[in-house]
Amino acid sequence: MNSITLAAVHRHTARDAVLPGLRLALGFTLVWLGLIVVVPLTGLVAKAAQLNAAGIAGVFGDPRTLAAFRLSFGGAAAAALIDVPLGLLLAWALTRYRFPGHRLVDALIDLPFALPTAVAGIALTTLYVDDGWIGGLLAPLGIHLAFTPAGVVVALTFVGLPFIVRTVQPVLADLDRDAEEVALTLGAQPLDILRRVLVPPITPALLTGVALAFARGVGEYGSVIFIAGNRPAVSEIVPLLIVARLEQFDYPAAAVLGTGMLLLSLLMLLALNALQRGAGSERRPAHAA
Amino acid sequence: MQPERSIGEGRLARAALIGAAVLVAGVMLLLPLLVVFVEAVAKGLPYLKDALTDPDAQAAIRLTLLVAAIVVPLNTVFGLAAAWCVSHYRFTGRRLLVTLIELPFSVSPVISGLIYVLMFGLQGWLGPWLAAHDIKIVFAIPGIVLATLFVTLPFVARQVTPLMHAQGMEQEEAALTLGAGGWQVFFRVSLPKVRWALLYGVLLCNARAMGEFGAVSVVSGHIRGLTNTMPLHIEILYNEYNLAAAFGMASLLAFMAIATIGVRMALEWRHRRSLQLGTEAVWVQSL
Numbered sequence A: 001m002n003s004i005t006l007a008a009v010h011r012h013t014a015r016d017a018v019l020p021g022l023r024l025a026l027g028f029t030l031v032w033l034g035l036i037v038v039v040p041l042t043g044l045v046a047k048a049a050q051l052n053a054a055g056i057a058g059v060f061g062d063p064r065t066l067a068a069f070r071l072s073f074g075g076a077a078a079a080a081l082i083d084v085p086l087g088l089l090l091a092w093a094l095t096r097y098r099f100p101g102h103r104l105v106d107a108l109i110d111l112p113f114a115l116p117t118a119v120a121g122i123a124l125t126t127l128y129v130d131d132g133w134i135g136g137l138l139a140p141l142g143i144h145l146a147f148t149p150a151g152v153v154v155a156l157t158f159v160g161l162p163f164i165v166r167t168v169q170p171v172l173a174d175l176d177r178d179a180e181e182v183a184l185t186l187g188a189q190p191l192d193i194l195r196r197v198l199v200p201p202i203t204p205a206l207l208t209g210v211a212l213a214f215a216r217g218v219g220e221y222g223s224v225i226f227i228a229g230n231r232p233a234v235s236e237i238v239p240l241l242i243v244a245r246l247e248q249f250d251y252p253a254a255a256v257l258g259t260g261m262l263l264l265s266l267l268m269l270l271a272l273n274a275l276q277r278g279a280g281s282e283r284r285p286a287h288a289a
Numbered sequence B: 001m002q003p004e005r006s007i008g009e010g011r012l013a014r015a016a017l018i019g020a021a022v023l024v025a026g027v028m029l030l031l032p033l034l035v036v037f038v039e040a041v042a043k044g045l046p047y048l049k050d051a052l053t054d055p056d057a058q059a060a061i062r063l064t065l066l067v068a069a070i071v072v073p074l075n076t077v078f079g080l081a082a083a084w085c086v087s088h089y090r091f092t093g094r095r096l097l098v099t100l101i102e103l104p105f106s107v108s109p110v111i112s113g114l115i116y117v118l119m120f121g122l123q124g125w126l127g128p129w130l131a132a133h134d135i136k137i138v139f140a141i142p143g144i145v146l147a148t149l150f151v152t153l154p155f156v157a158r159q160v161t162p163l164m165h166a167q168g169m170e171q172e173e174a175a176l177t178l179g180a181g182g183w184q185v186f187f188r189v190s191l192p193k194v195r196w197a198l199l200y201g202v203l204l205c206n207a208r209a210m211g212e213f214g215a216v217s218v219v220s221g222h223i224r225g226l227t228n229t230m231p232l233h234i235e236i237l238y239n240e241y242n243l244a245a246a247f248g249m250a251s252l253l254a255f256m257a258i259a260t261i262g263v264r265m266a267l268e269w270r271h272r273r274s275l276q277l278g279t280e281a282v283w284v285q286s287l
Helices: A004-015 A022-049 A053-061 A061-095 A102-109 A117-128 A135-141 A148-174 A180-186 A191-217 A221-230 A238-247 A253-289 B011-040 B044-055 B056-088 B096-105 B111-119 B129-134 B141-151 B156-166 B170-177 B182-193 B193-210 B214-220 B230-239 B242-274
Strands: none
Touching: A022 A253, A022 B056, A022 B096, A022 B111, A053 A061, A053 A117, A053 B044, A061 A102, A061 A148, A061 A191, A061 A238, A061 B011, A102 B011, A102 B242, A117 A135, A117 A221, A117 B193, A117 B230, A117 B242, A135 B242, A148 A191, A148 A221, A148 B011, A180 A191, A191 A253, A191 B111, A221 A238, A238 A253, A238 B011, A238 B111, A253 B096, A253 B111, A253 B170, A253 B242, B011 B242, B044 B056, B044 B242, B056 B096, B056 B141, B056 B156, B056 B182, B056 B193, B056 B230, B056 B242, B096 B129, B096 B141, B111 B141, B111 B214, B129 B141, B141 B193, B156 B182, B156 B193, B170 B182, B182 B193, B193 B230, B193 B242, B214 B230, B230 B242
């Protein structure tokens, strides 16, 4: 009885002494977001809407536009897929093994996040040109990556790698290793364990990582333009096409292209949130069980 | 011989997997970093010194530092305010607010610059009015600041919010009950609780502010000595085939990136998991 009253009193005071500052913090947040994000983005969409349907169709019907969208989305998808095995390997080695250079490798994973894109762009280009450290090894084999559409994939693979590693790593570290041991004791083959015990819990995180790497790759600019070659309709990404339209003072076309990309990235963001909510609700009961 | 406790623990498998991982990290991540420093000193240290003390290079460094000095404090205040309301209160539209805070991360850098050109450029919504009053925003420093504010907006909020949310507000409520004022609670209780996440968020915000290329490239107009930031100056030097100078400037930004990662490693080493430093993985999940 006594403790119930105390609890009730405590709850009461807790509710009364609600933290101050909501109005100030929320007010500032909304004004700042409005000025920096919402109004300028609305201006973009409004500018695109000034063009009539025929004008918009003209922009998207242009073969150069179509080629750019194919390269941006195709290149980002290819890079994200290449990053899957590489990222899984790195995440696995970092969580399961201790080896000399472990901390260096772990630190290097964050490099694509921290290194400015223009620096990454010129560094990758210098590595992959025909007389570069890596390009020099590939050129005798007839493989030329720099200044081709494949160069876009090279740059986006670099940019996307940490997304895979950093989303999978915590899940691998939290994984209950008893299940693996039990499966081994019961005579399961390593490949079966991989498929039945390891893959299911990692999959949601891996999908999130792939989606993040893909989303980042679609909009990427600085690390790509140096290595891509930038030939219209061949190795030109959408962001570069937008820049080209701006330089021709074709603001409406730039606005239409920008709005198209913006809508696509909004869709991806929504899909990602849904994916994460799904993954979150999936993981919790598994933990409880 | 130890029996295998879980897969990948055989001596051969172990060695092969570690070797492959080190090789991937070396080729994909270490080489791009190394090549920056090797190319920077390719023509010798005196040449590097001349390249970095060139007036245009000096102007670019000054402008980058100026932009970061304006942008980082503003977005730090914003990040703390946003984290405060998103993590301590429930209200309708909270999820939408979180999505909006995060939006700049999913927008292409080029679009982040484009929106300000369409707003303040000569053909933009406010262009004629600005021209009539002789105010220059795009192709001038204010445009660079605005574009940088946009791209760095989420960093502090993203680092601080999950931690603030996880820690709850019992200590704050206790302080309030004991008679502390609102600001006193914020500076004495709330801020110290999140100080390491805040520091890392500020560093990430700074790294992006100094390194941003796409957004700034669209709004800058590339006027040498006036509106060229360090990344833009790197592009110009590189396109002029002045590789040693381009990589010299790039090595300064690479040092900044290494320092940012170094602080992260040091913080994680000291605080292990309690810190919950996010990378760029989405943090909506933790709310």
